[in-house]
Amino acid sequence: MFKTILPYLLSGISVGGQYALIAIGYTMVYGILRLINFAHGDVFMVAGILMVYISASGLPLYVSIPLVLIITAGIGFLIERVAYKPLRSAPRMSVMISAIGVSYTLQNLVLYITGGLNQFYPTIPFISKSITIFGATTKMVTVVTPVLTLILMIGLVLLINYTKIGMAMRAVSKDFETSSLMGIKINNVISATFVIGSFLAGVGSLLYFTNYTTVIQTSGAMPGLKAFVAAVFGGIGSIPGAVVGAFIIGICESVIKGLDIILFKLGLSKQMMGLATFSDAFTFALLIVILIVKPTGLFGEKTTDKV
Amino acid sequence: MTKNINNMQRKKLDPAVLISALIIAAVYVAVFVLEQIMPPTSMLFTVLKKAAVYALVAVSMNLLNGFTGLFSLGQAGFMLIGAYAYGIFTIPVAQRAAVYQYYNGGLVQFSLPVIPALVLAGLAAAAFAFLIGLPVLRLKSDYLAIATLGFAEIVRSIFQWDKLGMLTNGSNMLRLFPTFNDFNIKNAEGEVVVYLSTLMPFVIAGVCIALIVMLLHSSYGRSFMAIRDDEISAEAMGINLAKHKQLAFCISSFFAGVGGAMLAMYSNSVQAKSFTSAMTYEILLIVVIGGIGSVTGSCISSFLFVACSEWWLRFLDQKQMIGNFEVPLLRNGFRLVVFSVIIMVVVLFFRQGIMGTKELPDLFRKKLPKKTGKEGEAK
Amino acid sequence: MIANERVLELENMTMQFGGVVAVDSFSMHVDSGEIVALIGPNGAGKTTAFNVITGVYQPTNGNVKLRGKIIAQGHPTGKMRKLYAGSHIGEYGKLVTNTPDKITEMGVARTFQNIRLFKNMTVLENVLVAHHMRLKSGLLSNVLHLNMQEERRIRRESMDLLDMLGLGGMANELASSLPYGKQRYLEIARALATEPRLLLLDEPAAGMNPQETDELSDFIRDIKDKFKLTIFLIEHHMNLVMDISDRIYVLDFGKLIAEGTPQQIQDNPAVIAAYLGVDDE
Numbered sequence: 001m002f003k004t005i006l007p008y009l010l011s012g013i014s015v016g017g018q019y020a021l022i023a024i025g026y027t028m029v030y031g032i033l034r035l036i037n038f039a040h041g042d043v044f045m046v047a048g049i050l051m052v053y054i055s056a057s058g059l060p061l062y063v064s065i066p067l068v069l070i071i072t073a074g075i076g077f078l079i080e081r082v083a084y085k086p087l088r089s090a091p092r093m094s095v096m097i098s099a100i101g102v103s104y105t106l107q108n109l110v111l112y113i114t115g116g117l118n119q120f121y122p123t124i125p126f127i128s129k130s131i132t133i134f135g136a137t138t139k140m141v142t143v144v145t146p147v148l149t150l151i152l153m154i155g156l157v158l159l160i161n162y163t164k165i166g167m168a169m170r171a172v173s174k175d176f177e178t179s180s181l182m183g184i185k186i187n188n189v190i191s192a193t194f195v196i197g198s199f200l201a202g203v204g205s206l207l208y209f210t211n212y213t214t215v216i217q218t219s220g221a222m223p224g225l226k227a228f229v230a231a232v233f234g235g236i237g238s239i240p241g242a243v244v245g246a247f248i249i250g251i252c253e254s255v256i257k258g259l260d261i262i263l264f265k266l267g268l269s270k271q272m273m274g275l276a277t278f279s280d281a282f283t284f285a286l287l288i289v290i291l292i293v294k295p296t297g298l299f300g301e302k303t304t305d306k307v
Numbered sequence: 308m309t310k311n312i313n314n315m316q317r318k319k320l321d322p323a324v325l326i327s328a329l330i331i332a333a334v335y336v337a338v339f340v341l342e343q344i345m346p347p348t349s350m351l352f353t354v355l356k357k358a359a360v361y362a363l364v365a366v367s368m369n370l371l372n373g374f375t376g377l378f379s380l381g382q383a384g385f386m387l388i389g390a391y392a393y394g395i396f397t398i399p400v401a402q403r404a405a406v407y408q409y410y411n412g413g414l415v416q417f418s419l420p421v422i423p424a425l426v427l428a429g430l431a432a433a434a435f436a437f438l439i440g441l442p443v444l445r446l447k448s449d450y451l452a453i454a455t456l457g458f459a460e461i462v463r464s465i466f467q468w469d470k471l472g473m474l475t476n477g478s479n480m481l482r483l484f485p486t487f488n489d490f491n492i493k494n495a496e497g498e499v500v501v502y503l504s505t506l507m508p509f510v511i512a513g514v515c516i517a518l519i520v521m522l523l524h525s526s527y528g529r530s531f532m533a534i535r536d537d538e539i540s541a542e543a544m545g546i547n548l549a550k551h552k553q554l555a556f557c558i559s560s561f562f563a564g565v566g567g568a569m570l571a572m573y574s575n576s577v578q579a580k581s582f583t584s585a586m587t588y589e590i591l592l593i594v595v596i597g598g599i600g601s602v603t604g605s606c607i608s609s610f611l612f613v614a615c616s617e618w619w620l621r622f623l624d625q626k627q628m629i630g631n632f633e634v635p636l637l638r639n640g641f642r643l644v645v646f647s648v649i650i651m652v653v654v655l656f657f658r659q660g661i662m663g664t665k666e667l668p669d670l671f672r673k674k675l676p677k678k679t680g681k682e683g684e685a686k
Numbered sequence: 687m688i689a690n691e692r693v694l695e696l697e698n699m700t701m702q703f704g705g706v707v708a709v710d711s712f713s714m715h716v717d718s719g720e721i722v723a724l725i726g727p728n729g730a731g732k733t734t735a736f737n738v739i740t741g742v743y744q745p746t747n748g749n750v751k752l753r754g755k756i757i758a759q760g761h762p763t764g765k766m767r768k769l770y771a772g773s774h775i776g777e778y779g780k781l782v783t784n785t786p787d788k789i790t791e792m793g794v795a796r797t798f799q800n801i802r803l804f805k806n807m808t809v810l811e812n813v814l815v816a817h818h819m820r821l822k823s824g825l826l827s828n829v830l831h832l833n834m835q836e837e838r839r840i841r842r843e844s845m846d847l848l849d850m851l852g853l854g855g856m857a858n859e860l861a862s863s864l865p866y867g868k869q870r871y872l873e874i875a876r877a878l879a880t881e882p883r884l885l886l887l888d889e890p891a892a893g894m895n896p897q898e899t900d901e902l903s904d905f906i907r908d909i910k911d912k913f914k915l916t917i918f919l920i921e922h923h924m925n926l927v928m929d930i931s932d933r934i935y936v937l938d939f940g941k942l943i944a945e946g947t948p949q950q951i952q953d954n955p956a957v958i959a960a961y962l963g964v965d966d967e
Binding site for chain 2: 742817
């Protein structure tokens with residue numbers, strides 16, 4: 001039984017780690033701006049496209065990978081400055097609409113540049129290597145992802161708890177106005193948040209597309225939405241929460257994808273049920289259930305409205 | 308807009324309303340006449356038909372997002388339900404074997420006339436809305452948005468599920484049901500005598516939008532707007548929040564369902580995978596461009612949006628030569644880039660959209676009602 | 687109307703938010719035809735008490751009674767429940783709760799400390815909304831405009847009310863365009879349109895100058911008689927409070943520190959201490 005489920009568990013952990021890297025960006029931005037950054041999934045996709053084009057230009061990996069990450073972080077910074085900053089005092093709905101507009105723009109730009117064709121993701125030798133764990137064959141990326149995710153998460157938590165900018169972030173997320181009165185440069189803090197979030201989404205894209213091998217303009221939409229669900233699941237604003245949520249969602253999704261085969265192999269079902277169709281639906285069903293049962297998520301803080 | 312409601316009921320014949328009514332009537336007459344004299348393959352009619360459908364869907368979204376203040380992104384899901392309900396119940400019995408070729412001709416073995424099927428499409432969407440509304444309408448703004456978006460995704464995968472194939476035809480498309488072209492009146496030889504394939508979508512969408520406008524001008528409409536402006540205060544006025552939000556959600560979904568059915572008629576086929584969240588975003592952007600809280604705005608911007616994306620900006624997608632000079636940048640997909648930039652400009656710099664919260668009759672009044680300008684400022 | 691009917695009664699009402707006890711075992715009552723004031727320094731829990739009465743919050747403990755009937759109640763949960771209830775634990779039945787709209791329907795209307803009008807609606811529409819819950823016509827006849835008679839009636843009544851409050855000339859202005867003082871009156875008009883028997887006013891004189899405040903006390907007496915109201919108000923303007931109140935309750939840090947007639951309250955050392963502050967020694 002273990003042998004039947006193991007490959008799905010492994011790929012679940014791997015995809016969960018990749019979602020986690022995207023989810024951190026969502027949760028940080030939401031924590032500070034109370035904005036669902038609908039464009040975040042597309043930043044992740046753009047990072048994938050960048051890698052395709054930059055490595056096609058012949059640059060070696062040790063140059064192209066940092067370059068992709070830097071440009072991605074820059075894009076995150078730019079999006080915030082252009083599309084969200086002018087709406088700082090506008091109603092929340094306007095900012096959310098602007099985020100949807102950015103998502104639409106990024107997708108269309110990539111459609112234009114690529115001609116709407118699947119782009120083949122370059123092979124990154126080390127993480128594309130095949131390895132065998134307990135008899136299950138998989139790519140190195142499966143092992144690298146969770147480790148790297150945890151390292152980055154710990155680094156980020158340390159950054160937030162023990163550095164000046166981290167303290168400023170925590171202050172801004174608690175009370176936007178008071179912290180600006182305390183002399184915190186709100187705009188710098190917000191920019192830093194977007195830069196970090198986009199950087200991590202870039203790292204996520206390296207791992208994710210090594211697994212899936214092709215990128216297209218809509219590649220970011222689903223992972224983006226799922227990562228957001230993960231952030232909500234973990235309790236929006238909480239970084240460890242987002243990571244835990246992402247792993248749970250990744251594993252569930254992967255197991256559901258293989259559920260037909262698992263059930264069949266274990267002799268629990270006689271025929272294929274086509275349950276793989278529901279791997280996406282499950283994530284959203286989970287979202288709706290959480291929002292109803294515990295809207296603050298696993299590690300979220302409770303807030304009350306003042307009358 | 309709110310001001311003219313009062314005026315309308317005080318003086319029976321407000322000239323501004325009269326002028327507006329005449330303009331709308333003129334549009335309908337023009338559509339009818341053009342359809343008789345122009346070739347039916349003209350791009351104009353494609354645009355008009357699709358725009359009529361989008362206008363209805365956009366207004367139904369505006370009812371929720373603009374007038375009730377519920378930021379829902381489930382529109383595509385409700386359209387999908389409406390489209391399938393329409394398709395499933397209108398495919399002629401004789402054609403069912405061909406459509407449901409992998410499912411023994413399917414489960415349903417009768418078919419309904421078009422109008423009852425449209426109503427059924429709306430009711431089906433409203434029924435789903437009722438069920439999903441019970442839990443999710445308690446959520447606050449952006450959580451509601453993401454939950455409804457998630458709902459639409461769930462619906463999309465359920466309708467593609469192989470096991471429901473007897474009803475939904477699985478991931479295969481539904482087709483051969485009556486479309487807009489079937490509204491044309493033909494003589495015995497099968498030649499079209501009177502073209503109605505563009506007028507009818509206008510009439511159906513028009514009736515639905517009129518109903519929404521009448522709802523907005525009733526005590527219920529006022530209660531919806533009160534909820535939008537201040538939930539706590541609305542509740543203190545004795546308005547049952549849960550009941551009224553649910554009502555707005557179901558009514559909006561009803562019309563989204565009808566709109567979905569009309570979209571099916573427009574495109575001659577239905578397939579679950581085309582009702583993506585990108586479709587919802589498109590409709591949302593139409594609402595924003597038109598002005599959140601303006602029915603007229605949603606209608607106008609639907610026409611502009613569809614005309615630009617299907618017709619006027621098409622040239623951007625082809626290589627253009629001026630003499631020997633090839634205009635740079637023009638190739639497949641450039642239209643959408645230009646389009647996105649226009650949308651971002653509207654979102655960032657013209658947040659009022661085309662109409663703000665004004666309606667058609669307001670344009671003919673000398674003194675326009677003062678508006679605070681910022682929707683939901685209190686939040 | 688029965689003379690001296692107990693319109694509103696709080697029995698040991700406690701409202702706790704996490705570790706903060708906003709109102710601590712507060713008991714009070716308002717009889718029909720009275721004007722009763724609730725005063726106390728900022729943060730004393732006055733608005734919280736209003737929010738409990740109007741169903742915005744469910745009390746942590748105690749009962750809220752309207753004309754003798756419990757409309758909201760709470761009791762301690764978990765460990766605390768056993769501690770409080772002792773051998774009476776079996777007596778705790780299902781808690782009575784009512785949403786704010788239900789309580790408004792029972793005849794309790796309120797205004798808000800930080801004016802909460804429907805900003806993007808006209809003055810008239812603000813009042814019309816208050817009629818919605820008492821409409822007899824259903825959704826369909828509303829949408830198809832078959833209820834014109836009723837619609838005309840509520841429009842007429844709303845206009846009369848606005849005229850009475852001196853807002854008739856602004857009926858078609860946007861609520862947000864009114865001057866501050868007028869907005870306060872519109873909030874009262876809107877509350878009156880819900881046909882209340884008990885009116886809760888949360889700092890009606892806030893932001894008004896002395897002359898406007900004087901006018902307001904006449905106005906409050908006026909509407910009390912005209913609409914046969916019972917009034918319970920929170921106010922900081924002592925002149926107004928002493929002028930119109932029959933009785934006064936004083937809260938400080940969530941606790942009732944004094945109650946009585948205006949004269950008694952003015953002479954009460956605890957009240958003076960709460961307002962002016964005294965050394966602990």
